[in-house]
Amino acid sequence: xxxxxxxxxxxxxxxxxxxxxxxxxxxxxxxxxxxxxxxxxxxxxxxxxxxxxxxxxxxxxxxxxxxxxxxxxxxxxxxxxxxxxxxxxxxxxxxxxxxxxxxxxxxxxxxxxxxxxxxxxxxxxxxxxxxxxxxxxxxxxxxxxxxxxxxxxxxxxxxxxxxxxxxxxxxxxxxxxxxxxxxxxxxxxxxxxxxxxxxxxxxxxxxxxxxxxxxxxxxxxxxxxxxxxxxxxxxxxxxxxxxxxxxxxxxxxxxxxxxxxxxxxxxxxxxxxxxxxxxxxxxxxxxxxxxxxxxxxxxxxxxxxxxxxxxxxxxxxxxxxx
Numbered sequence: 001x002x003x004x005x006x007x008x009x010x011x012x013x014x015x016x017x018x019x020x021x022x023x024x025x026x027x028x029x030x031x032x033x034x035x036x037x038x039x040x041x042x043x044x045x046x047x048x049x050x051x052x053x054x055x056x057x058x059x060x061x062x063x064x065x066x067x068x069x070x071x072x073x074x075x076x077x078x079x080x081x082x083x084x085x086x087x088x089x090x091x092x093x094x095x096x097x098x099x100x101x102x103x104x105x106x107x108x109x110x111x112x113x114x115x116x117x118x119x120x121x122x123x124x125x126x127x128x129x130x131x132x133x134x135x136x137x138x139x140x141x142x143x144x145x146x147x148x149x150x151x152x153x154x155x156x157x158x159x160x161x162x163x164x165x166x167x168x169x170x171x172x173x174x175x176x177x178x179x180x181x182x183x184x185x186x187x188x189x190x191x192x193x194x195x196x197x198x199x200x201x202x203x204x205x206x207x208x209x210x211x212x213x214x215x216x217x218x219x220x221x222x223x224x225x226x227x228x229x230x231x232x233x234x235x236x237x238x239x240x241x242x243x244x245x246x247x248x249x250x251x252x253x254x255x256x257x258x259x260x261x262x263x264x265x266x267x268x269x270x271x272x273x274x275x276x277x278x279x280x281x282x283x284x285x286x287x288x289x290x291x292x293x294x295x296x297x298x299x300x301x302x303x304x305x306x307x308x309x310x311x312x313x314x315x316x317x318x319x320x321x322x
Contacts, residue, residue, distance in 0.1 A: 004211030005254035015056040017090045020053045025126040033122035037145035038081035047146040059159030079168045086142025091132040130287025156182035165252045189240040200228030220247035222282045226315045282308040
């Protein structure tokens with residue numbers, strides 16, 4: 001699943017390529033992809049048509065495009081969650097239909113016709129310059145909606161890329177992320193230490209701090225030399241601060257490399273893959289030597305997923321005596 005660096009890479013691409021454009025047509029190819037828009041696909045299209053894309057904003061793994069305000073228009077935004085395989089792809093002014101052109105679906109012709117229609121296209125927004133913003137989603141866990149905006153409790157901008165103190169209503173419960181300058185890190189440390197859980201589970205709790213997923217949690221824990229099963233109640237403030245610093249560091253490095261791509265399902269708005277997977281120290285490295293001490297990396301089951309650790313750098317906490 002895309003995590004903060006991957007979603008921020010997409011947000012940055014949208015900010016550079018679609019802001020200032022007006023939506024002239026909306027084509028919902030699969031109703032399920034707008035299932036979170038309770039008023040249905042027709043209302044979804046009506047709420048977007050004729051609207052200008054004002055800002056691209058992200059908080060954690062959520063991404064939204066602020067829409068222009070005006071007479072008869074609500075204070076709302078196009079909200080996207082990429083799920084497992086969602087992609088937001090900016091198509092050039094020569095978007096064509098593969099079925100009409102005779103080109104194999106999914107192929108990208110080298111001539112001037114540009115991109116062909118993707119076989120997993122779910123929603124298309126046609127823009128006023130002839131380009132299009134496509135929502136492509138093979139596994140269909142992602143979704144789009146146009147929810148109302150609410151003010152942030154702290155009065156700070158809604159997230160990365162925002163100037164306004166608003167967030168979409170479905171995002172109101174999501175905590176700020178580690179790359180958000182408005183994040184109160186001391187409050188996060190204090191809240192983490194009061195949770196009755198394990199440190200990795202706390203790091204993945206999107207109501208505590210958002211944007212961290214399984215990949216970057218394992219990488220941050222390795223950098224901080226902490227085992228994910230350590231109880232948060234036993235975590236010193238300095239340990240919690242070191243962990244947050246490590247998570248910030250690893251996600252910043254991943255962002256500089258376009259995120260982590262294990263397959264073709266994660267790409268930026270131009271269809272390019274990130275390459276931070278080459279820099280992963282423990283995630284997916286089970287059976288390989290730890291790059292810090294040489295001990296073989298261990299894989300353990302974790303909440304229907306996996307955790308990767310170095311047994312020497314990250315010793316398991318000793319069980320408490322009864």
